[in-house]
Amino acid sequence: MSTIRDSLQYQPSSYSIMEHVAEADAILKVCSKEWPKVLPYLLEPSNLLALGGLRGVSPYVTFGKQNKTVQSAEFVAFLKRFGLRLIREETNYGPKFSEPIYMLIHTGALAAVPDQYKAVADWWVPEPKAYDHLNYLEWYLYNMTACQAMLEKGKLPKHWLAEWWAPHNLCFGMLLGYPGSAICSFAAADMVQKSLNVAPDTATIEFRYPVNSGVKVAYDAQKIDMSSRQIAAHQKRWQDFFDLIYSAW
Numbered sequence: 001m002s003t004i005r006d007s008l009q010y011q012p013s014s015y016s017i018m019e020h021v022a023e024a025d026a027i028l029k030v031c032s033k034e035w036p037k038v039l040p041y042l043l044e045p046s047n048l049l050a051l052g053g054l055r056g057v058s059p060y061v062t063f064g065k066q067n068k069t070v071q072s073a074e075f076v077a078f079l080k081r082f083g084l085r086l087i088r089e090e091t092n093y094g095p096k097f098s099e100p101i102y103m104l105i106h107t108g109a110l111a112a113v114p115d116q117y118k119a120v121a122d123w124w125v126p127e128p129k130a131y132d133h134l135n136y137l138e139w140y141l142y143n144m145t146a147c148q149a150m151l152e153k154g155k156l157p158k159h160w161l162a163e164w165w166a167p168h169n170l171c172f173g174m175l176l177g178y179p180g181s182a183i184c185s186f187a188a189a190d191m192v193q194k195s196l197n198v199a200p201d202t203a204t205i206e207f208r209y210p211v212n213s214g215v216k217v218a219y220d221a222q223k224i225d226m227s228s229r230q231i232a233a234h235q236k237r238w239q240d241f242f243d244l245i246y247s248a249w
Contacts, residue, residue, distance in 0.1 A: 006230060007156055008170070009118035010180030013053065013109075017237055021244045024052035027082050028249060034078060038066050044214025045207065047104055048245055051084070054238065055177035056110035060215050061086075061102040070102070083107045085131035105131065110175070117174050123150060144171050163190035178219045179234040185221035205235055209242045 013020070028051070031039050041063050042051060050058035063070050070086060079086055089101040107127065114121040123146045128139035147167040150156045160166040166187055173183035182205065189200035203226060206218045217238070221231060 005184070006180035007119060007184050008174070008180035010183075010230065011116055011118065012234065012237065013112065013116065015053070017240050017244070020052040020054055020241055023082075024048055024241075024245055025248065027051045027084075030078070030081075035069065035075060038063065038069060038075070041066065041214075043249055044212055045209050045217045045242065046215040048242070049177065049217065049238070050104045050106045050109070051082075052241060052245075053106050053109040054241060055175070056106055056113060057175045058104040058215070059176075060089075061104050062099055063102070064099075067100050087131060087133055087136050090133050103136070105136075107131070109177070113174050116177075117180060119156065119180075120147075120150075120174070123147075140171065144168055147171050157184075157187070160187045160191050162194040163187070166190065173219070176219075179228075179230045181225060181228040181230040182219050182221040182234075185225040185228075186219070189220075189222050205231065207235075207239055207242055209246055 028039065028042060031042055041047065041061070044061075046055075046058040047061060049055045069075055071088075076086065083106060085105040085107060087103045087105065089097070089103060091097070111126045114124045114126055117124075124143055125139060125146075128135040144167045147156070147170055148161075151158055151161050151166060156170070160170075163169075169187060169190065170183060173186070186202070189202055192198055192200045201223045202220050203223045204218050204220050206216075209217075221228075225231065
């Protein structure tokens with residue numbers, strides 16, 4: 001089943017791509033002078049999207065030998081100058097992470113989620129009370145539970161609940177800045193898989209950038225929905241961002 005209609009009512013930010021590039025570039029320039037050993041990590045593609053305000057969160061971030069540096073009060077102050085926060089992922093259950101893992105947050109882009117996905121504006125809480133692991137987790141779980149309620153009430157397509165990961169996939173997709181058409185298409189694909197036991201025909205939207213060890217930037221949608229003008233425009237917008245940033249750095 002295809003869902004070319006965007007139930008999340010996505011709208012890209014009102015800033016031009018050059019403005020997003022300029023924001024990321026300004027942060028990189030300061031980092032290159034004050035924290036040159038951290039710079040390669042901020043140049044990873046997912047982190048760049050966060051620096052430029054194109055996504056609210058960049059998850060699964062590692063800093064290698066610079067782990068102690070990024071936990072310092074001085075580096076935290078550097079990030080705050082640009083509206084950024086770094087939250088360390090922690091777990092009390094199961095195996096411990098082999099190395100520290102963080103989430104890089106652009107507070108402005110995070111707060112703008114209900115402006116960019118109009119369908120969630122009535123119930124989405126824009127920001128956690130504080131930018132630490134526990135407050136962020138409580139905030140995310142609250143929004144995910146609210147999303148579940150909206151699905152159950154039919155405010156969002158109820159049949160997506162055939163896949164119990166649907167609330168997370170919707171919320172996380174918005175935090176990552178994916179277009180609504182793609183998020184909805186993937187949710188519909190999950191529903192087909194779970195309720196009909198039929199493997200959906202999906203494809204991955206990928207981006208070109210220099211080879212690096214950072215988190216890969218890509219998202220999935222049903223092939224039948226690849227004709228979405230929203231997806232095509234989003235893909236071009238992000239690719240233009242990468243081309244401009246990496247040509248300079």
